[in-house]
Amino acid sequence: GESVGLHLPTLSVQEGDNSIINCAYSNSASDYFIWYKQESGKGPQFIIDIRSNMDKRQGQRVTVLLNKTVKHLSLQIAATQPGDSAVYFCAENGETSYDKVIFGPGTSLSVIP
């Protein structure tokens, strides 16, 4: 179920290091996954997506890995910058409606200059 009542887990990373943000998804039938970035006071923005027929997808400085066996998704950010400080959400397409996306609880990333 949703974890919206829990405080966000936090991750602190030194500027220039790589960041890895993890997410466990709930539905083994989900076939589309998205990572969103939400800066303070703003709406979430799309970062990268991946379909279930792939294990890995790379973007600019970001890589998403999908492990369907253990229902695990991760977002890797290379050479983390202060502008990467934000809350990161994973999302999966829901079971009951093709058009409804289920969001994970989110992880707050803080970049230490």
Add this chain to the structure above:
Amino acid sequence: SQTIHQWPATLVQPVGSPLSLECTVEGTSNPNLYWYRQAAGRGLQLLFYSVGIGQISSEVPQNLSASRPQDRQFILSSKKLLLSDSGFYLCAWTRTGGSEQFFGPGTRLTVL
């Protein structure tokens, strides 16, 4: 290009007062529309979604309601606000059959 608007950006309301938040989408037709609430330091809670005019699905029982009077307009309402209604309200849209959600700038509601 498509854009999504929300207003107001911030709102301070007394307990027991009514609420009306508006969301409009431009540049697309027949979008799926969503209302989320986000408490401070927490995740996104889906409140309502709509796949067409007059079609509203409620995810969480509460004192809020939603309406979709036009194809690209989504309204979140309450007759009497509670303190627990405070939060950051986000509207989002997807293309029909799509999963990528495009979020609006949000409305920060404080109920005193």
